[in-house]
Amino acid sequence: MHFASDNTGPIHPQVMEALTEANNGYLLPYGNDEVTQVAIAAVRDVFEAPEAQVFFVPTGTSGNALALSTLCMPYQSVLCTALAHIHEDECGAPEFYGVAKLSLIGDSDLMDPDALEREIVFLNEGGVHSAQPGAVSITNVTERGRLYTLDQITRIAEVTHRHNLPLHLDGARFANACAALDCSAAEMSWKAGVDVVTFGGTKSGCMGVEAVVFFNPDHARGFAARRKRAGLLFSKSRFLSAQMLGFCRDGLWRQLGAEANARGQYLADILRQHPRIEWPYAPEANMLFPALPRSEIKRLMDSGVKMNHWGSIEGDGNEMLLSRFVCDWSLPYEQIDAFAEILRGMG
């Protein structure tokens, strides 16, 4: 019962096949190979963006940090929420890559466009005393498993662009969000005002690859140099590219997003039957954040359920703890059913 993360599972066979296909003969290194050119074209197709600048990197953290540092001057900040992965879980990567600071807009996973506008105005008034805004970043699926609707993204983009800032979308779970919103990749990105996407492959069935997609080529200036000096330009780039190629082929990316979501919703239905469960965050894709009594979480974990929770589970108290269950595309429904048995046994 592996609900700890969507990065604990295997690689999808179609991605492995693409790797095997690419493992053939001599190709130019450093991205000057045909596989990379075809993979870039495939990503442009997914996003209906023939002019987009596309770069492959092996991790989401590097993709986000490279994208954001490319959008900002070194004395500028990125505005995000206090729950943003770039703030909470990347060990300061954006700052390391050259963003001056992260300026936090509220402590929800969903950014409030009015609060965003107030902070931009406030920072602008601070003049040189504040790190000036350089870009805005949001995440979809959010860090609490919820979704920005297309309208919500559009509203944030309007504020962002009104102040001449670019909007970045951390799409570690882009596939899940797109599938859940039943929209196209273009609709959830440039059509809604997003300027740059980190399009995640790793959590959705790849070995380790993300595509950074700049819809405005001017925004990409310097990305290639930054990627190289970070040691992220692969000499055998074809093997990064091949993963993305396999992932994009025949809409696999979207299908895997949908499959993970279906498992997530199946699990949510089971959890809903628990009498004491609460939902501080609505379960909308493949990642669920219910609150459960401390004692129940302990029992689940003792029964071998792999999951996360916040707060120590020692002590007698039985307060409600926030927990996290994630389903990846490969998770057997039998495992979820087995979990249901355990949960019922506990009720």
Next chain:
Amino acid sequence: MHFASDNTGPIHPQVMEALTEANNGYLLPYGNDEVTQVAIAAVRDVFEAPEAQVFFVPTGTSGNALALSTLCMPYQSVLCTALAHIHEDECGAPEFYGVAKLSLIGDSDLMDPDALEREIVFLNEGGVHSAQPGAVSITNVTERGRLYTLDQITRIAEVTHRHNLPLHLDGARFANACAALDCSAAEMSWKAGVDVVTFGGTKSGCMGVEAVVFFNPDHARGFAARRKRAGLLFSKSRFLSAQMLGFCRDGLWRQLGAEANARGQYLADILRQHPRIEWPYAPEANMLFPALPRSEIKRLMDSGVKMNHWGSIEGDGNEMLLSRFVCDWSLPYEQIDAFAEILRGMG
């Protein structure tokens, strides 16, 4: 006839098999998986260093830069030669990762230990006006295809340690060097006074993996945090580790180094027959740097030979240009023979 680099070829089947084996079931992410533990043990075995701290990264540039920045305080410099890959070919990665500066010791590929000592003394005398030495870095096989002998490494290590500095070895072609010197990995590293090795897998048959090996665990303090904030901690770490595991198993690493060297020497013998060839750098492993007349280089390239050279080949002049031929482990001898035909036809 692919002599442009040893990163243009395919992945060795044993490495691909290790990847396939690892692609099975649910494992903890971020290096907390069994495959990673086994791969670390395998690297320790290769180096006969059971206490070594071992970290996997996907590229040589990131391995070097992380290793060197971990060895230095941010205001300290790394001493290397002017031909060092970390100086010439990594787009400033060591400085980006936190090394204050590279201080250059001569313009050969081989560092002179006396010149090293003079520079250390000079920089120390500079006090705060100079970036103070923090570490020394050498490369074996060198950037001109030559070898440091074990004695030469030992002499550099003596100078380095006399000034309380650690010695780093850029081992992008560690396997080739070890095979050419007919020594063990331990002999070419900690037994000769090397403190940290970037042990390269990528150029020797892997997809993209290097092991950074710290023989003194104290030197590794902070490496894990630095790797994460650079976005280089793979969530699905098992697939980095599996490559290294396949590479180390049954001495494959050494065998592939030897095979590449054999092809290099076979090619050198052919080149030696050319009446006008000169050898500014003795060909000692799998990478050759002969000088050839400009016209011959042009004819070779026109014949479809993939190689590198320095200096434009336009114009009528027929001066000698430095060129580079690299053989990887997989290169068919038939290709080298075909090259011999072309070369003879030109003579």
Next chain:
Amino acid sequence: MHFASDNTGPIHPQVMEALTEANNGYLLPYGNDEVTQVAIAAVRDVFEAPEAQVFFVPTGTSGNALALSTLCMPYQSVLCTALAHIHEDECGAPEFYGVAKLSLIGDSDLMDPDALEREIVFLNEGGVHSAQPGAVSITNVTERGRLYTLDQITRIAEVTHRHNLPLHLDGARFANACAALDCSAAEMSWKAGVDVVTFGGTKSGCMGVEAVVFFNPDHARGFAARRKRAGLLFSKSRFLSAQMLGFCRDGLWRQLGAEANARGQYLADILRQHPRIEWPYAPEANMLFPALPRSEIKRLMDSGVKMNHWGSIEGDGNEMLLSRFVCDWSLPYEQIDAFAEILRGMG
């Protein structure tokens, strides 16, 4: 009526005299002069800390940033409150100097030691995914004009040291705090558990000088090199040092702190008479943060009162705005009386 800041006023005559005295003959540059040695001794005397490492810098921002980056490894964070000057008003200087991130403990000017401990534990549990704590920083007088008592500082130091972290005190208004608490410099620093102080001269009558004082010399390792590579080592260091010497001589620093506080309290008494004034932050030293109706603030500013406030003063609304009045040591009481007249006329 200059209440905008305590950095708008002149230099105290005793400081100017020290500069004139120092302007004599030839002295070694870069701090190897006698004036600097005497000034360091004077600061050690002020703090009763004969072993302290003392460094002079021209601004508070540089003093704080150099101190904090010296305390941290580049992948570690500094914990401070969301109102900290280092977070709000230094344009990202700590991060620029090498602190990975600022981790915010609450949004008050006063840090809660329990919240501090919870955050340290939380970040430690985050492992490499979070920037690990490297140091804690508080400010006295706080950014809202209040004081930490010696007991409060001690409690924060206890938490800090329990987790093996050093405690930094931003003492831009150290003199005011010491005078207001009626304690010695030692009592407000190392005796209460503070490890490093930025001891401010600029706001208290100097031209531009702060002393960074490390009570544990081990903590100061690398400070000199960092100061130089930031371009903050003055060639004619004697003129930084002379200011600090004049400032420390005969307890001038403390006297000027007390004089500024006396003016602050005199002004506070006048403000208290205003029928609609509110005090979200008790006025305890030379910097006052009353809330006043928007209309009154507008009238004060229209009458030539120099001050700060938060929030736009346009519109008809008459909500209460937070304002800031600061008195420096030199401010004529007549100006405060003149302000009282205006305020009364408005009432």
Next chain:
Amino acid sequence: MHFASDNTGPIHPQVMEALTEANNGYLLPYGNDEVTQVAIAAVRDVFEAPEAQVFFVPTGTSGNALALSTLCMPYQSVLCTALAHIHEDECGAPEFYGVAKLSLIGDSDLMDPDALEREIVFLNEGGVHSAQPGAVSITNVTERGRLYTLDQITRIAEVTHRHNLPLHLDGARFANACAALDCSAAEMSWKAGVDVVTFGGTKSGCMGVEAVVFFNPDHARGFAARRKRAGLLFSKSRFLSAQMLGFCRDGLWRQLGAEANARGQYLADILRQHPRIEWPYAPEANMLFPALPRSEIKRLMDSGVKMNHWGSIEGDGNEMLLSRFVCDWSLPYEQIDAFAEILRGMG
């Protein structure tokens, strides 16, 4: 006999007077004061550049590093000679401030424009593997006391601009160079193709101030933010500005440059009489680099002469050592005459 540096002497009375004049009443902080506005106008007058963007900083190192990092993207390098102060004596400040790397053009103090062009072409060909050129920096008076003529500067500027790079002039001794070349500030800067000057006050009679002058305002974008986050924006900016104001008033800057040069040439004439002196670098301004026998240097130093030399003076050997004598504007001719006595006594 203080020939060690031109930063060991006192402040010129006219500069002290300007400081005293500025020490009067309440002025806005952070450069929003009248003194700063007047000082900026004075620098623009000196350079006949009414549109220039002018910023004051306290040290040459900070001025150079801020100027160069403002001209470059973080992944770009600055091209300078191996003797450049920014390379040899600033502890890595340019890199700390955000320049990716320094790329060295020869090991003379005078940059060869042809070598410059070759290196630019070479780096451009390196693509992402090399840090790409972002700016070029030269120094006048050079680090070996020589002068670039206006023609030589123009030739370097032509190469620089042909490759769309800006040219920076480290003018720590701008006044001496201008006086020695008998040209105007404009002629030695923008009229010769220089885009940015660090105009030095500190070595020529100020306490500690340099003006960074951007002739193209577009080049200055971000400088103010960078200065602040480096902690180099003085709250009491008027005291930086006042120094520069006193320095520029009535051509004092030029007069002090000429006076220092006159002393330098007076000293050179004396040194020329020494039978064994050699001049690897022609003495052209106020800084002399003769080679003298080791024994003579030792005797001079034992006689109390303050100077610098390269190489240890222990041992019996009597090889020629490079030495440095610097005269500042204030040096009494009697001291030089006294030195002449010692030198003659030694002959």
